[in-house]
Amino acid sequence: MRNMTVLTGMLLLGICSSVSFAQTSADASGEFSLQGRLTTTAGAPVADTRHTLTLTVYAKGTANAIYSEVDSVTTANGIFSTVVGDNGAGGAMLKINSSADYELGIRVDDENEMTPHIRLGRALRAAVADVAADARSMAGFTVDSLGTQAHAIVTTDASGHLNAGLLGNSLVTSLNGLHGNVNIQLTGSGVTTDTTGGTLHLNIGGGAGGSFSLPFVSNSLAVATGDVFSITNTLGGTGGAFVNLGTGLALRAQAATGSAIQASSNGALTGSATIRAENTAGAAIDAVGSTTTDAVLRVRNNAASGGGRLISALNASGNTAFEVAASGRTTITSSTDNALEVTASTAGDNAMKLNGGLLLNGPTGSGTIDLTTGSVAITNAYARANSIIMVTITSATGISTAVPLRISSQGNGTFTVSAVTSGLGSLTGNYSFNYLIINQ
Numbered sequence: 065m066r067n068m069t070v071l072t073g074m075l076l077l078g079i080c081s082s083v084s085f086a087q088t089s090a091d092a093s094g095e096f097s098l099q100g101r102l103t104t105t106a107g108a109p110v111a112d113t114r115h116t117l118t119l120t121v122y123a124k125g126t127a128n129a130i131y132s133e134v135d136s137v138t139t140a141n142g143i144f145s146t147v148v149g150d151n152g153a154g155g156a157m158l159k160i161n162s163s164a165d166y167e168l169g170i171r172v173d174d175e176n177e178m179t180p181h182i183r184l185g186r187a188l189r190a191a192v193a194d195v196a197a198d199a200r201s202m203a204g205f206t207v208d209s210l211g212t213q214a215h216a217i218v219t220t221d222a223s224g225h226l227n228a229g230l231l232g233n234s235l236v237t238s239l240n241g242l243h244g245n246v247n248i249q250l251t252g253s254g255v256t257t258d259t260t261g262g263t264l265h266l267n268i269g270g271g272a273g274g275s276f277s278l279p280f281v282s283n284s285l286a287v288a289t290g291d292v293f294s295i296t297n298t299l300g301g302t303g304g305a306f307v308n309l310g311t312g313l314a315l316r317a318q319a320a321t322g323s324a325i326q327a328s329s330n331g332a333l334t335g336s337a338t339i340r341a342e343n344t345a346g347a348a349i350d351a352v353g354s355t356t357t358d359a360v361l362r363v364r365n366n367a368a369s370g371g372g373r374l375i376s377a378l379n380a381s382g383n384t385a386f387e388v389a390a391s392g393r394t395t396i397t398s399s400t401d402n403a404l405e406v407t408a409s410t411a412g413d414n415a416m417k418l419n420g421g422l423l424l425n426g427p428t429g430s431g432t433i434d435l436t437t438g439s440v441a442i443t444n445a446y447a448r449a450n451s452i453i454m455v456t457i458t459s460a461t462g463i464s465t466a467v468p469l470r471i472s473s474q475g476n477g478t479f480t481v482s483a484v485t486s487g488l489g490s491l492t493g494n495y496s497f498n499y500l501i502i503n504q
Contacts, residue, residue, distance in 0.1 A: 095149030095158065096184075101142045102172060109142030116173050119148050121158060122181060124165035131158045302340075303329075365390045427501040430458070431481055432494050439482030444501060447479050452502040455481065459496045469497070 098119070102110045114136055121131040133151040137144040148168070149158030160166060167181035248257060248264075256267045297303035308314035317324035329338040341348040353360035365372040372390035379385045379399070387395045396403045408415040427446030433439060447453075453471045473479035481497065 095147045097145070098148050098168075099143070099145045102139055102144065103142055110139060112139050112141065114138050115144070117144075117146065118171040118177070119146075120169040120171075120177070121148070121160075121184070122167045122169060124167050124183070129169075130160075130166070131156070363388075424500060424502065428498065430496065430498045432496045433481060433483055434494055435483065439480055441478060441480050442499070443478050445477055446501050446503065447473055448476055448501075448503045449474060451479065453479060453481075454500045454502065456498045457495055458498055 102115065104110060115138075117135045117137055119133055119135060120129045122129050131149070131152055133148065133153075135146045135148075135151060137146050152158065166184040168184050169177045169181045171177040258265050258267065295304040306315040325339075327338045351361045363374045365374050367390065373387060374390055375386065375388040376384060377386035383397070384395075385397055389395075398404075406415040427444055429442060429444055431440050431442050451473045453473060455469050455471065457469075468484045470482050470484050471479060472482070479501075481499070483495075
């Protein structure tokens with residue numbers, strides 16, 4: 065015959081502190097502790113191992129089970145301890161009424177439920193105190209789930225949380241020294257927040273056109289290395305655009321040491337610029353410095369190609385008007401007079417100093433003097449009154465002696481080249497020449 069398990073020795077029932085009271089009746093839900101000793105029918109403790117207890121609460125004297133749970137316990141010399149009421153099917157809690165009596169049925173492992181049941185009557189009924197049953201009118205206190213009344217006992221919702229409206233300004237919060245209700249306001253589509261890892265993150269979705277609303281001022285940003293403020297754009301647009309519709313500065317950069325602004329780009333887009341400054345009135349860039357040893361504005365091109373440029377200035381039509389190559393070669397293309405005008409501010413100083421050879425590619429042309437007429441009139445739109453005209457003879461067929469040239473430029477657009485023949489004897493044939501006009 066099988067040696068059945070029995071509950072002997074001691075049985076302790078204790079009401080746990082997690083009992084919660086219903087708002088409108090003398091009902092309560094919660095747990096109670098259960099301790100006992102499992103032995104065989106011969107009185108010996110069961111083997112110390114894990115046992116499965118099926119615990120069922122019945123209405124007294126009936127087979128009406130109001131609650132059931134399955135617990136796993138480990139015995140020590142047969143003694144076990146568990147909590148009843150918090151492990152029902154689907155997470156159900158034990159619920160009782162203050163005016164009813166209850167019994168506890170216990171089944172160990174796969175054996176039949178023990179008989180008789182253990183009476184829980186008054187021990188379990190203690191979970192519902194008289195003050196809970198009459199809390200609405202006891203000593204002026206009331207039960208209030210919304211917390212709108214003074215001297216109220218506040219209840220929680222089904223999740224055990226207080227109604228958020230109860231907190232109001234009574235819950236102390238702090239954000240950078242601000243207390244009470246602190247709001248973070250984000251302006252711009254695609255701007256969101258999250259608190260992953262307990263840190264507040266501002267997420268700006270560039271693809272959705274997110275933006276900041278300025279002004280934003282902070283005097284406490286300081287890092288030992290790296291960047292205090294960094295803008296990275298992986299798309300084809302502008303990494304950072306600073307636009308001021310008022311009268312101040314769109315961007316002001318200032319540094320005690322090092323660079324106030326460092327910008328870099330891969331230049332993958334044709335015509336793209338690492339930094340673009342636009343202004344419809346006034347200077348787009350106004351560089352001011354106070355140094356006797358360094359440049360106010362420094363431009364450098366690290367390209368290995370010999371065709372790299374340092375500066376390229378375009379006119380309103382998009383044509384290059386001024387260009388400085390990485391080699392230092394400077395090209396000026398002007399649509400008006402005086403492509404380059406250099407003026408010395410002090411009398412006697414040199415307005416321009418050239419070290420090395422001078423190559424002038426100016427208004428040039430050629431002509432042939434017919435000795436029959438002795439002169440030729442040259443039409444050249446670049447000619448001016450009192451121009452300097454340099455002539456190079458290219459052929460002197462039939463000329464027996466050197467012949468000086470007389471150049472007359474009395475007006476704009478036309479000058480005359482003629483041979484000086486007086487006192488030089490008879491001249492025959494023609495001779496050709498090239499000329500260069502230098503306007504004063």
